[in-house]
Amino acid sequence: MIFDYCIIGGGIVGLATAMRLLEDRPGSSLILLEKEDRLGKHQTGHNSGVIHAGIYYPPGSLKAELCRKGAEATKAFCAENGIRFETCGKLLIATSDLEMQRMNTLYERSKQNMIEVHRVSEGELREREPNISGRGALFVPSTGIVSYAEVCQAMGRRIVALGGEIRLSTRVTDIHETADAVDIASDGESWRAKKLVACAGLQSDRLAILAGLAIEHRIVPFRGEYFRLPANKNDIVRHLIYPVPDPALPFLGVHLTRMIDGSVTVGPNAVIGFAREGYPRLSVNLADMADYALFPGFWKTVFANRKSAVTELRNSLWKSGYLEECRKYCPSLTMADLLPYEAGIRAQAVRKDGALIHDFLFAETDRMLHVCNAPSPAATSAIPIAEMIASRLAGRAT
Numbered sequence: 210m211i212f213d214y215c216i217i218g219g220g221i222v223g224l225a226t227a228m229r230l231l232e233d234r235p236g237s238s239l240i241l242l243e244k245e246d247r248l249g250k251h252q253t254g255h256n257s258g259v260i261h262a263g264i265y266y267p268p269g270s271l272k273a274e275l276c277r278k279g280a281e282a283t284k285a286f287c288a289e290n291g292i293r294f295e296t297c298g299k300l301l302i303a304t305s306d307l308e309m310q311r312m313n314t315l316y317e318r319s320k321q322n323m324i325e326v327h328r329v330s331e332g333e334l335r336e337r338e339p340n341i342s343g344r345g346a347l348f349v350p351s352t353g354i355v356s357y358a359e360v361c362q363a364m365g366r367r368i369v370a371l372g373g374e375i376r377l378s379t380r381v382t383d384i385h386e387t388a389d390a391v392d393i394a395s396d397g398e399s400w401r402a403k404k405l406v407a408c409a410g411l412q413s414d415r416l417a418i419l420a421g422l423a424i425e426h427r428i429v430p431f432r433g434e435y436f437r438l439p440a441n442k443n444d445i446v447r448h449l450i451y452p453v454p455d456p457a458l459p460f461l462g463v464h465l466t467r468m469i470d471g472s473v474t475v476g477p478n479a480v481i482g483f484a485r486e487g488y489p490r491l492s493v494n495l496a497d498m499a500d501y502a503l504f505p506g507f508w509k510t511v512f513a514n515r516k517s518a519v520t521e522l523r524n525s526l527w528k529s530g531y532l533e534e535c536r537k538y539c540p541s542l543t544m545a546d547l548l549p550y551e552a553g554i555r556a557q558a559v560r561k562d563g564a565l566i567h568d569f570l571f572a573e574t575d576r577m578l579h580v581c582n583a584p585s586p587a588a589t590s591a592i593p594i595a596e597m598i599a600s601r602l603a604g605r606a607t
Contacts, residue, residue, distance in 0.1 A: 210401070211401040211402065211403060212239060212240050212402040212403070213237040213238045213404065214238070214239040214402055214404050214405075214406065215391065215393055215400060215402035215404070215405045215406070216240070216241040216407075216408065217405070217408065217409055217416060218243065218409045218410060219241060219243030219375070220249055220410050221253040221360060221361055221364070221591040222410075222587055223241065223243075223409075224241070224248060224249075224365060225594065225595035226406055226408060226594075226599065227368050228595065229592075229596055229598075230599055231373050233599055236372070237372075239372075240374045240400060240402070242379045242381055242393070242400075243376065243377050243379060244378070244379060244381070247377065248364075249357060249360075249362075251410055251411055251554070252410050253358070254357070254358050254361075255488065256357060257435075257468075257476075257553075258357060258469055259299075260284065260294065260354065260355055261276055261280065261586040261589045262280055263276030263322055263586075263589075264301075264318065264322065264347075265315070265454065265461070268321035271568070271569065272590075275594060275597070276586055276590050277323070278590070279586075279590035279591065280353070280589055283355065283360070283591075284296070286360065286363070286592065290367075292356070292359050292360060292363055293355070293356075294355040295354050295355075295469060296352070297354060297448055297449060298348060298349060298448045298449070299348070299352035299450075299451055300337070300347070300448045301347045301349070301452070302342075303343055303453045304344060304453075304537050306344075308344070308453040309344055309345060311454070316328060319347070324351070326347050326348065327347070328346075329345060331343065331344055337447065338448065338450065340539060342539070342540055343538050352449055354449070354467055380396065381393055381394070382395055382396060382419075383419065384416070385420075385421075386420065386574060386575070386576050386577055389403075390402060390576065391577060403576065404576055404578075404602055405420075405576060406577075406579075406602070408583070411554065412428075413428060413558075413581050413582070414428045415428075416579060417572050417581060420577060422572045422574070422577075422579065425560060426506070426558045426570065426581065427501055427507070427559055428500075428558060429481065429501045429504075429510070430501075430555070431479045431481065431554065431555045432552055432553075432555075433478065433553040434476055434477055434478050434525055434531075434552045435550040435551070436531070436548055436550050437472055437473070437474050437475075437550040438472070438473045438542075438546050438547075438548065439545075439546060439548060442473060442546060445465070445539070445541075447467075448467070449466055451464040452464060463477070463478060464476070465535070465539060474550055477553060478521050479521050481518070482554050483498055484497050485554065486554065488554065501559075505561060505563075506560050506564075508563070510559050510563040510564070528547055529544070531547065535547075555585070558581060566582050567584050568582070568584060569582060569594075571601070580598070
């Protein structure tokens with residue numbers, strides 16, 4: 210049998226893509242291959258569960274558009290499938306004159322991005338969040354929270370209901386494209402497909418190389434370490450609490466996140482991971498380390514971001530530094546409040562020149578499309594990302 214489509218990767222982008230292809234082309238045959246024993250096990254299952262509004266992204270950019278559409282689509286999908294979500298809103302807290310200036314820039318950007326945002330004075334902030342300190346804030350009411358693991362499970366059920374096949378515990382070992390199909394192999398089994406889409410996240414560069422594509426980037430794993438607050442502090446905040454981001458830094462900074470299960474997490478930081486899929490502390494995979502250590506772009510990006518890298522590493526090794534970041538806007542937190550919580554790992558694509566790739570990156574042939582980089586917030590934007598991928602496969606303009 211030859212399938213119409215083969216999707217590699219059971220994270221939220223791969224699942225949304227499979228679902229979209231089957232909805233657009235009823236009766237198509239599709240198989241989704243996932244190397245783990247469950248869906249959404251890696252980036253999707255280790256993020257903070259936030260449905261982002263898209264306030265950070267340049268006006269008119271693809272990321273801004275996809276995030277705005279994705280937030281609406283994610284909430285609609287949850288409502289249709291009985292998945293609990295909460296639109297609790299987000300506060301971006303400014304704690305200094307410089308951050309107040311950055312906050313004003315974000316406010317202007319939000320208007321251009323057509324996102325509802327309200328200025329919050331210092332007094333209003335105290336009324337909204339008695340445990341949070343700041344000079345002022347921006348309130349983004351449309352930001353929400355959800356369990357993306359539950360979203361993945363519902364997408365999986367939808368794929369099967371539409372006639373698709375999902376194979377778990379299936380690691381792809383070979384990909385070979387011919388004139389009329391793509392051959393895919395995995396430990397004694399093989400499949401043929403007219404079109405292949407690889408949404409492999411942390412392994413996306415390896416899948417592209419396996420397929421014979423000449424790529425000029427590599428995935429560098431950035432480990433995001435979180436803590437959980439004790440249950441008696443689950444009511445410490447009413448909204449999501451984020452710092453005003455520093456535009457010179459590649460990540461958003463440590464924040465307080467209300468989770469859909471009622472708990473509150475603090476994090477993440479961003480340190481180089483010693484294993485692409487090693488979530489426990491001190492995880493090491495020598496093959497993963499060799500991949501990026503031998504890639505010249507890795508050392509260039511480390512040098513370019515050396516100041517922030519040292520700060521992040523220090524805060525990773527000494528909890529007191531991490532706590533200091535949290536107490537900038539939540540001064541009542543203590544060392545005893547930072548309880549263990551599983552880390553997340555971000556697949557950061559890096560170019561040969563050391564530049565971090567913050568936009569979408571695809572590698573394409575006649576019969577394959579590899580999603581080499583799906584930037585944050587890919588979970589929020591997964592449904593419109595899938596629409597974009599389906600359009601590319603159909604040869605339509607996107």
